[in-house]
Amino acid sequence: MTDKTLDLPPGFTYVPNFVKEKAADDAFEYLFYNLTWQQPRLEVYGKLHLVPRLQCWMGDIGMHYQYSGKLFKAVDWDPYVLDVKTQVEKLVGKTFNSALVNLYRDGNDKMGWHADDEKELGPSPAVVTVSFGAQRSFQVKHNNLGETINLELGHGSLLLMKPGVQASYKHAVPARKKVTQGRISLTFRNILQSD
Ligand SMILES: O=C(O)CCC(=O)C(=O)O
Numbered sequence: 223m224t225d226k227t228l229d230l231p232p233g234f235t236y237v238p239n240f241v242k243e244k245a246a247d248d249a250f251e252y253l254f255y256n257l258t259w260q261q262p263r264l265e266v267y268g269k270l271h272l273v274p275r276l277q278c279w280m281g282d283i284g285m286h287y288q289y290s291g292k293l294f295k296a297v298d299w300d301p302y303v304l305d306v307k308t309q310v311e312k313l314v315g316k317t318f319n320s321a322l323v324n325l326y327r328d329g330n331d332k333m334g335w336h337a338d339d340e341k342e343l344g345p346s347p348a349v350v351t352v353s354f355g356a357q358r359s360f361q362v363k364h365n366n367l368g369e370t371i372n373l374e375l376g377h378g379s380l381l382l383m384k385p386g387v388q389a390s391y392k393h394a395v396p397a398r399k400k401v402t403q404g405r406i407s408l409t410f411r412n413i414l415q416s417d
């Protein structure tokens with residue numbers, strides 16, 4: 223696999239047209255209407271807040287995921303997401319047993335700064351994001367360097383964060399008030415322990 227965008231930080235690989243445009247259009251529509259979306263409440267500094275996006279956690283049977291002190295039980299693989307997973311695994315050369323699927327209904331929905339560094343992912347996970355719908359900024363910031371790098375994740379694109387990235391960088395999807403369209407991201411992960 224070659225890095226298509228040369229100014230990415232080390233450990234990041236971006237593939238703009240991982241899913242072709244027409245198939246990506248169909249994928250957005252299909253996922254939007256067919257997944258069971260949830261908007262969990264998470265506790266932040268002792269107060270419960272609805273997460274500012276919708277999500278669907280899926281994976282192999284028995285997978286669960288601890289996130290901000292809350293346990294999410296995976297629903298069964300959606301057949302289309304499973305198909306994308308197989309293509310991702312071929313490209314990346316790693317296997318994944320779960321996916322957090324995020325729906326940003328419009329530019330008000332967002333995800334704050336974090337690393338995908340939950341202990342269930344192991345010390346040095348690979349995380350892959352496949353995006354459908356509105357182009358959104360994906361910001362990346364090194365833990366010791368101030369600079370925020372803006373990546374634009376397009377419709378049908380794939381972003382790979384290689385092993386090691388989560389220990390050094392945080393990432394976020396900031397609000398973009400002018401964006402009126404939705405975006406869905408499939409974020410493939412490998413959870414080490416299961417029931
Ligand atoms: O929507 C995205 O591209 C990023 C999502 C993300 O960082 C996550 O699910 O942990």
Ligand SMILES: [Fe+2]
Pocket residue numbers: 336337338393
């Ligand atoms: Fe993340």
